[in-house]
Amino acid sequence: MASCWCWSAEFSASFKGTDIQEFINTVSKNLNKTVIIDPSVRGTITVRSYDMMNEQQYYQFFLSVLDVYGFSVVAQDNGVLKVVRAKDAKTAAIPLASDEQPGHGDEIVTRVVALNNVAARDLAPLLRQLNDSAGAGSVVHYEPSNTLLMTGRAAVVKHMLEIVARVEKIGGRDMTTVPLNFASADDMVKLVNNLNKTDEKNALPSSVLANVVADSRTNSVIVSGEEKSRQRAVQMIRQLDRKQVVQGGTKVIYLKYAKAVELLEVLAGSGTSGSRNSSSTPSTSHSTQNSGSSSSSSSSSSNSEDSASSNGSSSLGFGSAFSSSGSSGGKTIMIQGKEVTIRAHDQTNALIITAPPDIMSDLEQVIDQLDIRRPQVLVEAIIAEVQDADGLNLGIQWANKRAGMTQFTSTGMPISTAMVGSDQYRADGTLTSSYSSVLSSFSGIAAGFYQGNWSMLLTALSSNSKNDVLATPSIVTLDNMEATFNVGQEVPVLSGSQTTSADNIFTTVERKTVGIKLKVKPQINEGDSVLLQIAQEVSSVADSSSSSTSSLGATFNTRTVNNAVLVGSGETVVVGGLLDKTTLETDSKVPFLGDIPVIGNLFRSKSRQVTKRNLMLFLRPTIIRDGMQYQTATINKYRAFNDEQQQQRGATRASGAVLDNDTLHLPAGGDTMVFRQVQAAISSFYAREGR
Numbered sequence: 155m156a157s158c159w160c161w162s163a164e165f166s167a168s169f170k171g172t173d174i175q176e177f178i179n180t181v182s183k184n185l186n187k188t189v190i191i192d193p194s195v196r197g198t199i200t201v202r203s204y205d206m207m208n209e210q211q212y213y214q215f216f217l218s219v220l221d222v223y224g225f226s227v228v229a230q231d232n233g234v235l236k237v238v239r240a241k242d243a244k245t246a247a248i249p250l251a252s253d254e255q256p257g258h259g260d261e262i263v264t265r266v267v268a269l270n271n272v273a274a275r276d277l278a279p280l281l282r283q284l285n286d287s288a289g290a291g292s293v294v295h296y297e298p299s300n301t302l303l304m305t306g307r308a309a310v311v312k313h314m315l316e317i318v319a320r321v322e323k324i325g326g327r328d329m330t331t332v333p334l335n336f337a338s339a340d341d342m343v344k345l346v347n348n349l350n351k352t353d354e355k356n357a358l359p360s361s362v363l364a365n366v367v368a369d370s371r372t373n374s375v376i377v378s379g380e381e382k383s384r385q386r387a388v389q390m391i392r393q394l395d396r397k398q399v400v401q402g403g404t405k406v407i408y409l410k411y412a413k414a415v416e417l418l419e420v421l422a423g424s425g426t427s428g429s430r431n432s433s434s435t436p437s438t439s440h441s442t443q444n445s446g447s448s449s450s451s452s453s454s455s456s457n458s459e460d461s462a463s464s465n466g467s468s469s470l471g472f473g474s475a476f477s478s479s480g481s482s483g484g485k486t487i488m489i490q491g492k493e494v495t496i497r498a499h500d501q502t503n504a505l506i507i508t509a510p511p512d513i514m515s516d517l518e519q520v521i522d523q524l525d526i527r528r529p530q531v532l533v534e535a536i537i538a539e540v541q542d543a544d545g546l547n548l549g550i551q552w553a554n555k556r557a558g559m560t561q562f563t564s565t566g567m568p569i570s571t572a573m574v575g576s577d578q579y580r581a582d583g584t585l586t587s588s589y590s591s592v593l594s595s596f597s598g599i600a601a602g603f604y605q606g607n608w609s610m611l612l613t614a615l616s617s618n619s620k621n622d623v624l625a626t627p628s629i630v631t632l633d634n635m636e637a638t639f640n641v642g643q644e645v646p647v648l649s650g651s652q653t654t655s656a657d658n659i660f661t662t663v664e665r666k667t668v669g670i671k672l673k674v675k676p677q678i679n680e681g682d683s684v685l686l687q688i689a690q691e692v693s694s695v696a697d698s699s700s701s702s703t704s705s706l707g708a709t710f711n712t713r714t715v716n717n718a719v720l721v722g723s724g725e726t727v728v729v730g731g732l733l734d735k736t737t738l739e740t741d742s743k744v745p746f747l748g749d750i751p752v753i754g755n756l757f758r759s760k761s762r763q764v765t766k767r768n769l770m771l772f773l774r775p776t777i778i779r780d781g782m783q784y785q786t787a788t789i790n791k792y793r794a795f796n797d798e799q800q801q802q803r804g805a806t807r808a809s810g811a812v813l814d815n816d817t818l819h820l821p822a823g824g825d826t827m828v829f830r831q832v833q834a835a836i837s838s839f840y841a842r843e844g845r
Contacts, residue, residue: 410527
């Protein structure tokens, strides 16, 4: 049942159990408005009005009834009204309200509010509690422009605007600049902040406290906040900015990371002129406080016993403490025409500075910027080398006691030595020393005959040596600090020999270190790139089967790299590589006789030596800036070492790289890209040789 009486544009409504769509149609007809009803709008309403209402009041009554039943009206630009569910009104084309057209009552509007003194992201959550978040209401903040977007019923939006205006007024933060004449701006800010800090029970809200910022360039303090708190802070700063009675003071600054002796030299170089070593300082008595990182001196008159040492030099009230082994010689320099004394104490790694307050403040800022934790660099190297050598020596030698001989010393067994040794062996059954030496150093097979004046000696030797090396040295060092890594062994090298009067041979031996040497100096640049200055050497003892070479001592294989590269942190760079094949062929023969086909082989000696080598060197620097990264790197290295031990002990799982049968077995989850490059190069090397 629905009823409505109209007289002179006044309305009185009475609806009982009326379908909501019929209610909407009745109101739209009375107000002469076009209304579009969403299909989801269903239900019945019961409402009664005992007072007469004009058109505006009647329209607001209509909006309120729909709001009670969970529906909203969205006005379109063409005057058409859309009735939808309240929760769907958020996504509709809601009219944008302003100060001139704020909306009325339960109309759904959106308001954009720019904030000047309060952060929108902090205020938005509070306003959401006042809005109908379940219906059409919402409060969204846009942080780049510090703006609020509020959507909801016009009355609620108006109420939130009033709250925002009051909060903005309270949050107004004007600024006042206070120039300082005597105190340091940084020290003044620290002092004011410490005075504002109280226990949690008595702590004041941050909005009530003034914010102070130091401007070191102009030695001023900038104060912002509410007027009363700002005035209170300005008054406090001006009271503290007083001229000190004593112009000089002493502070003990304990360093966290830098070395006091090294930093002393840096600070001494900051003086404009008059720098000199000093064992005395101005006579001033003071007390030292060990709390914090520095201790300041108190001004008082000094007595003669404390101000003068036995040699007449001043010790600043420390007596003979400066003459102990724990402190180094001080530096007295002139900065801005004022005398400054700096000493370093090794045992506590501290600097003792005597300077005027303004100079002291500047020096403290310099020390704070230099006394920082320096990052470290983990440098990992991969050295992959495959070397293969094949040799063949074959020769025939002839001799006649009356006609001469054909002798080839490259065979390692000269026929002349064999003949002399054979004659003596036949005579008395003993061998000469030279013959014994030749037999002990000869490798291969030697066969022949000795009949009458004629003798023949056949020597043959085939050799093959293989050397596969896969080394992964790593080292950690500080930024701009050179580090050296050396792993190897000392090999004895024959340096000389002489025969004594008793026919004893006396030899002298020197030791030569062979192995892996890595010297690196990293420099961290902008963008986490590392400039590496590298000096790397890989050396080993070569396998030699030649008697002539063995008699002269060992042969060493040496590969060195001296280079500087720029690489990003965690990236791998190829520092150097070598792929070579060396073939040495020697053909010794008797002229004319050695050139005869087939028969000429009886008058010649052939030697062939083929050496193939494949060498690559990779480096990967990793920047370590904090303890967590250092711990992670340590754990990874420990796990790799532990897995390698398990593999050597016969464990089933192996995570280390293994070079076996010319095949590089890769770990699961390791640096597979680098190791695959190494494996590909090794496989290509053997493929070219037809192995």
